[in-house]
Amino acid sequence: MNPGKPTGQMSSLADQDDKKKSTKASRLDRGTRAKLGQQLRAMYDEVVSQGVPSRFSELLNGLDNNEGKQNAH
Amino acid sequence: MRIDDSTRQDILAAVPGLRAFAISLCGNVDRADDLVQEALLRALANIHSFQPGTNMSAWLFTILRNHFRSEYRKRRREVEDADGHYAESLTSHPEQHGQLELSEFRTALNKLPDEQREALILVGASGFSYEEAAEICGCAIGTVKSRVNRARTRLAELMAIQGVDDFGPDHETRAVLVGTRRG
Numbered sequence: 001m002n003p004g005k006p007t008g009q010m011s012s013l014a015d016q017d018d019k020k021k022s023t024k025a026s027r028l029d030r031g032t033r034a035k036l037g038q039q040l041r042a043m044y045d046e047v048v049s050q051g052v053p054s055r056f057s058e059l060l061n062g063l064d065n066n067e068g069k070q071n072a073h
Numbered sequence: 074m075r076i077d078d079s080t081r082q083d084i085l086a087a088v089p090g091l092r093a094f095a096i097s098l099c100g101n102v103d104r105a106d107d108l109v110q111e112a113l114l115r116a117l118a119n120i121h122s123f124q125p126g127t128n129m130s131a132w133l134f135t136i137l138r139n140h141f142r143s144e145y146r147k148r149r150r151e152v153e154d155a156d157g158h159y160a161e162s163l164t165s166h167p168e169q170h171g172q173l174e175l176s177e178f179r180t181a182l183n184k185l186p187d188e189q190r191e192a193l194i195l196v197g198a199s200g201f202s203y204e205e206a207a208e209i210c211g212c213a214i215g216t217v218k219s220r221v222n223r224a225r226t227r228l229a230e231l232m233a234i235q236g237v238d239d240f241g242p243d244h245e246t247r248a249v250l251v252g253t254r255r256g
Contacts, residue, residue, distance in 0.1 A: 028225055028229055036229060040193065040198045041197070043097075043179060043182070044097075044194065045093075045198075047096055049089075052085055053088075056088050059110065060113070061081075
């Protein structure tokens with residue numbers, strides 16, 4: 001699946017359900033869709049590029065200690 | 074609670090994307106991180122129900138999304154601040170090219186109905202297929218497609234870029250059009 005360009009060709013079975021609703025949407029030109037996609041990914045990647053904050057790596061790595069205790073039981 | 078090392082790595086690898094998704098749902102970084110934390114704890118408590126070999130990321134997104142809808146949605150945006158705290162906490166270089174556009178984009182995205190916003194993020198940014206997004210959202214593939222289409226159309230309207238080749242330099246005009254608050 002390429003999330004970048006599915007709306008252009010309305011061919012798959014699943015699309016048929018939504019044909020009525022999406023005819024308007026499918027009029028968006030390629031340039032506009034590309035721009036929106038760019039903005040969306042820029043926004044998302046800004047967060048993704050921050051990596052894993054320590055609270056989450058500590059949460060997951062802390063499981064080792066718990067596991068040790070449980071195993072000792 | 075026991076998880077093996079590869080499971081731990083798979084979970085850690087999914088965290089940055091989970092945060093980005095959570096922020097788009099909550100509209101607030103601190104609440105989003107709490108949501109991620111709670112989702113991770115739920116996932117770990119139910120790790121036995123994860124099918125090895127299936128998509129860990131999709132599984133975690135499903136848990137986070139369900140938790141958001143059952144617990145967070147009603148609390149969401151009590152302190153709605155689409156262009157304030159949210160943008161500030163993310164933006165390290167406000168003067169950087171594109172940040173103004175991005176800020177407008179966030180404002181527009183926040184105006185979408187939840188269902189449309191989550192579908193668009195999952196498919197357009199998280200890199201999930203329509204099938205995976207449908208599983209995460211618990212709906213039909215056609216429904217996801219329809220939501221994504223409507224989300225794009227609405228965003229284009231809000232950003233006032235429909236039929237325009239480029240976003241162009243006229244930020245002030247668009248800011249007025251989309252009702253962006255500043256300062």
